Amino acid sequence: MANKFKRSYKFAIKTSIYITVFIGFLLAAFLYYMDNLLWIPFLVFLFVIYIFSFFIIQQRVEYFIYRRIKKIYDNVSLLDSTTLRPSQVTTDMATLTREVEKFTEHKKLEIEALKIREGYRKEFMGNVSHELKTPLFTVQGYILTLLDGAMKDKSVRKKYLTRASKGVERLIYIVKDLDMISKLEVGDLHLQMEDFNIVELVQNTFDLLEMKAAKKNITLTFDVEYQKAIYVYGDRERIQQVLTNLVVNSIKYGKKDGTTEITIENLIKNKVIVRVTDNGEGIAKENIPRLFERFYRVDKSGSRKEGGSGLGLAIVKHIIEAHEEKIYIESVFGVGSEFSFTLEKSEELPEISSESDIF
Template sequence: MKIKKTYSFAFWTSLILTFTSLTVFYLSSYFFLNRHLPITTVLIFVAIIYSFSFFIIQYRVEKFINLRIKKIYDNVSLLDASDLNKTAVSADLDKLSREVQQFAKNKQQQIRNLNLREDYRREFLGNISHELKTPLFTVQGYLLTLEDGAMNDKRIGKKYLKRANKGVERLIAIVKDLDLISKLESNNLNLKKQSFNIVQLVQDVFDLLEIEAKKRNVTLLLNKYYEYPIMVIGDIERIEQVLTNLIMNSIKYGKINGATVVSMEAIENSKILIKVKDNGEGIKEEHIDRLFERFYRVDQSRSRDQGGSGLGLSIVKHIIEAHDEQIFVKSKNERGSEFSFTLEQFKAM
């Protein structure tokens, strides 16, 4: 059997210490006492020194190594040991311990991230199945009613076909929005960036949503009269989609007889900050961090009554981030909400 490395280390180290001590002791007795020691005394001295040295060194080395290795083992016991082969092993135990602790910390963070993603995936699948199921069952219900004889009544048949068509339109909207988000996430959406007047674009969106605003008697306003154009750089169609989503949300969830105010201002780093503010119910703080998640709804029942795919804010966030810009939200319950985003300011040469 092979001798344990710690015993081998203790053996040779004790031998060296014993030899050194014996030499010093012998020379001291010769020069200071002027006499030679008996061989029996020398052997007893050697045995005592060697035994004490061996057991002390063996005990201390094993204890030291075991403590350090146990700490390292505890850090990596739940990890894949094969990953440790990717980096060189240091002979310095302190350095090795630091490296393994950092390695373990990184792996544990990766595990936490994977668990969060798994929770998000599970929730997302539940949400999308619910979103698709609702209009599918609606369409199926109307079609089955028509099949059972309602189609013979022209008035009822026409009404039910319109309702079924509305359910199909919602399904199409969900699929289109999912396809858009997929393209945005995979960077397959080619942005056609150009310079355009953001003030004019806001006015165009106001005109587009005028009928919707009138249904709730919501006034669409700019915060002031803009005498000169404010030129920005971006994909005008996608930014129009962002403004439409944000302003439409302010109409849906703002106060009846309220107002939606859009403002634009220059900020640092040659950016323009566009704000969409309403005086509606606002959003509770616990919901703000999740507003941009797919299908996340602050008020489940009311949100579905208002229609939409539940993907609007998620699409808004992806479009803004595809422009390498930022989006922000401020809201207080019962005091309204403010969504804002940045765009690069165009400066003529």
């Protein structure tokens, strides 16, 4: 029962008893000396003294502690000033201790998260610097060589200007991707939503990347032959970019004579899921959580030789999230990877009739 009382109550009760006993002793001694001691009025008087002392002490103690605690909160900035209302600042020391410990633990986690983000930020800045300086130094080198006299030779001039142009194109490519991902992150990129045939879009992607895949003899294929159109609702151009980036990655990290396969499945009543599967290098488990970060590379040396801006997967993630959809990844190192994303079905999409979830 005693545990249910506030500690300030216990303090007030004990202090009130001390005051009452002290006053009662003095009053009893005085009345006894005056030979005028009446027990009933005397006890009533002591009771009134006790009640009065208890409430005065209790209120003053709570007010005193509240003021001191609020001042501590203000001084050390433990809580936001807008939360400092009397009902929220406890005068119970045990409760206060728990609140401070909870707050401290929360701030500790925040600090650790900020340290991790700071590490990512430094890594990101280093990656941006590397991605930009490589083509910049290439362009600068060719131009300086031409200015030093090589431009007098027409064949050398044309060759160096062509190479410098490729370096500028790479810079433009990186800057465009950075601009796009910035717009996606701040929600400034407006999607042109429409109904379109996802099967046709995948086939267009295959046709576009056929020559690139042929260099490694990688087969681009559907899991089955889709006889009917499958309509989804989204931004056709952006989903084309998603498919292109995912297929390019599967080719880039795929094994020679390998396969990149795309599957379109029924997920739930109003959703489809598009899977891009390859039998390439695969991704180690520890790298998967950071795979969609800007410029993050699993193989920091080898992957740069493959080209690209290093922003492909980050753009894919933001485009899918801009559609309010989900993207998933499953990968086994040395076996292959599967990237999948959901899309909303179009109203024109026919219902599936087989027991299989595959259209």
